[in-house]
Amino acid sequence: MDLHFTKGQGTGNDFVLFADPEGENELSPTQIQAVCDRKFGVGGDGLIRAVRSSKLAAGAASLDEDADAEWFMDYWNADGTVSEMCGNGIRVYARYLIDQGLVALEPGDTLAIGTRAGVRDVQRNRTGFQVDLGRWKLAGGEPLVRARNLPVARPGLGINVGNPHVVVALADDAELDAADLSYIPQLDPEPAGGTNVEFVVPSDPLVVDGVGRIRMRVHERGSGETLSCGTGAVAAALATRHWAGAGAPNQWRVEVAGGVLGVRMFPTEDGEHVSLSGPAELVFDGVLGLG
Numbered sequence: 001m002d003l004h005f006t007k008g009q010g011t012g013n014d015f016v017l018f019a020d021p022e023g024e025n026e027l028s029p030t031q032i033q034a035v036c037d038r039k040f041g042v043g044g045d046g047l048i049r050a051v052r053s054s055k056l057a058a059g060a061a062s063l064d065e066d067a068d069a070e071w072f073m074d075y076w077n078a079d080g081t082v083s084e085m086c087g088n089g090i091r092v093y094a095r096y097l098i099d100q101g102l103v104a105l106e107p108g109d110t111l112a113i114g115t116r117a118g119v120r121d122v123q124r125n126r127t128g129f130q131v132d133l134g135r136w137k138l139a140g141g142e143p144l145v146r147a148r149n150l151p152v153a154r155p156g157l158g159i160n161v162g163n164p165h166v167v168v169a170l171a172d173d174a175e176l177d178a179a180d181l182s183y184i185p186q187l188d189p190e191p192a193g194g195t196n197v198e199f200v201v202p203s204d205p206l207v208v209d210g211v212g213r214i215r216m217r218v219h220e221r222g223s224g225e226t227l228s229c230g231t232g233a234v235a236a237a238l239a240t241r242h243w244a245g246a247g248a249p250n251q252w253r254v255e256v257a258g259g260v261l262g263v264r265m266f267p268t269e270d271g272e273h274v275s276l277s278g279p280a281e282l283v284f285d286g287v288l289g290l291g
């Protein structure tokens with residue numbers, strides 16, 4: 001089979017995307033690993049299949065919340081495992097659907113996209129996209145996190161924004177730079193199903209013009225260290241606001257190795273939601289022969 005793909009990225013978090021509107025070409029975990037391999041394949045932190053929600057295999061996801069989500073983001077990590085949600089990926093996915101002529105979306109317009117975490121609204125803006133990640137949750141527990149080259153294990157804060165995260169505050173930039181994230185951070189207790197782990201350092205001053213500022217590095221479940229993680233940036237901002245206490249802002253600028261992401265917490269009738277904004281680019285198209 002020939003895979004007609006597009007490579008895309010959002011703040012350096014890179015994805016291989018392909019269109020399977022009728023749901024006829026689901027890839028196996030082994031094929032996904034091969035496509036995402038940086039030496040023998042296209043290379044990517046994850047793979048996204050564009051499939052119509054109506055063509056999903058029964059039980060793949062519940063789309064009860066919004067029957068208008070014509071398109072589903074079928075997201076897979078580079079190691080061939082699924083994830084419920086991807087904050088950078090969903091912006092790149094919106095860009096891809098527009099580029100393929102599968103949806104029309106002008107700046108200011110909103111598109112509902114199905115994900116394993118539920119339906120998410122993505123709004124196109126002048127420079128990129130903003131996604132409403134819905135209600136966030138404290139995941140409970142404060143696992144002790146050990147990472148190579150860090151002097152001590154520290155408690156992390158578990159946060160779920162559709163997918164699982166544990167956020168750890170480090171002492172300073174020097175510690176953040178020294179952490180060796182080519183090894184999987186060890187958690188005690190280890191959360192069932194694994195987790196993404198974010199390491200954060202507040203900027204000094206923490207708040208400028210009402211916007212909180214942090215730096216972050218991430219070890220993604222199923223992909224290793226990446227240049228950025230959108231849902232991770234959201235979890236990191238939520239955790240930092242939690243630690244900062246009363247008076248902490250609801251708007252955050254998160255600096256990652258691949259660029260800058262914006263996070264905003266806002267009230268809704270349904271409780272507090274959190275949104276993520278940032279760029280989304282398509283890089284090149286290609287065809288890969290799959291055995």
Ligand SMILES: N[C@@H](CCC[C@H](N)C(=O)O)C(=O)O
Pocket residue numbers: 013046077082083084085086087088089163164196220221222223228229230231232
């Ligand atoms: N890079 C993504 C998150 C991708 C999924 C994650 N590795 C997981 O397993 O949950 C993002 O931008 O949010």
